[in-house]
Amino acid sequence: MTAKKTALLLILDGWGHRDATDSNAIFAAKSPTWDALWQDKPHTLIRTSGLAVGLPEGQMGNSEVGHMNLGAGRVVYQNLTRIDKDIADGSFVSNPVLTEAVDTSIQKDSALHVFGLLSPGGIHSHEDQIVAMLELALTRGAKQVFFHAFLDGRDTPPRSALAPLLRVETLLAQSGCGRVASICGRFFAMDRDNRWDRVEPAYDLLTRGEAEFTLSNVETALAAAYARDEDDEFVKPTIVGASAATVNDDDVVVFMNFRSDRARELTRAFIGADFDGFERKSLPALASFVTLTHYADDIVAPCAYPPETLVNVLGETLAAQGKTQLRIAETEKYAHVTFFFNGGREEPFSNEDRELIPSPDVKTYDLQPEMSAFEVTDKLVAAILSHKYDAIICNYANGDMVGHTGDFNAAVKAVEALDACLSRIVAAIEEA
Known part of the structure; x- marks a missing residue:
């Protein structure tokens, strides 16, 4: 077999460029x-936010958006933009999907x-x-509307949840006709690494x-969490009000996250056969469980905004040319180099192999800034030297995941770990 000269697309997730040196881990x-x-080496800078990647002007980019645009090779207008336009x-x-969800709850005299x-x-x-969505439900006549708030503090300042909570x-x-029924940090409700011990408390809160x-209103509930030194992301499941508003038989659920990767686990807990x-x-027999996007x-559920089909993405083009390709990442970014990079397609293309390296089992990645980068590098170097693949798409999660912790020293260690990996990768490419 003729040895292949491999083209490598190496994605350093969360790695940016800034001329200012203060608080600059890189x-x-x-x-x-x-x-x-x-x-x-030749290099250039590209924009990864706003209109350049199909988002509203001034809106920061993110991993999902970046990978979808990279894989498509063109601007892909994102769900945020689609829904905001509507x-x-x-x-x-x-x-029709959202109105039917509301109407079903009204007809069954059940909770939304x-x-x-x-x-x-x-x-x-x-x-x-x-x-x-809440205004839509109230306008159509829903009488029992309960909002269960998952709190951010990761893509927003760590203690910034009060204003949006008071708004709702x-x-x-x-x-x-409704109330905020519970609050819970995204650490529990929005895991994506099969850490079911985190998801279970969120599920038990809801069901x-x-x-x-249990606190009487959102302001006291949030203040109590802050007094326990819990930032928004880590707020423990909390009932708001005199009693719990649980999800029961014949109720309707609408999950309003438009990005899929951190919505999947909780959704599967509710409707996964x-x-x-x-x-x-408890497993309530729901009248309907609606997802905002696919x-x-x-996950078989009514979807308010089905995906817009992307054709001629990079993976499809490589497959059409009979080329072999490998996607490789640790768990935190595996969906990004597969599902998102392929334009929202779950199944691999022809001659597309995938390599998943488990992310480390730590609470937050500042505790292990190298994450699984060294293990990813072992697999990547072996793949390069195998001459098996025409193209390899690889993601290193450290810049993004460690950066999100806000620990500057850990971010520096993450960069240094990645640099050691880059040294091995460059050597492998030169050897190959």
């Missing part, structure tokens, strides 16, 4: 390999539960879209009303 780190590449032109209120990351961040959701609490209180804390993440003490091919 500048502060000892990174001789990166420095040499930057000095000696809200602006008034068509959101007549979305709205879940979602209540955040202005625009990465996984947007508070304006959640408010629009006021809206529902004025209607007389059984089990929570360590073969779910085995944990023992579900979360996964194995």
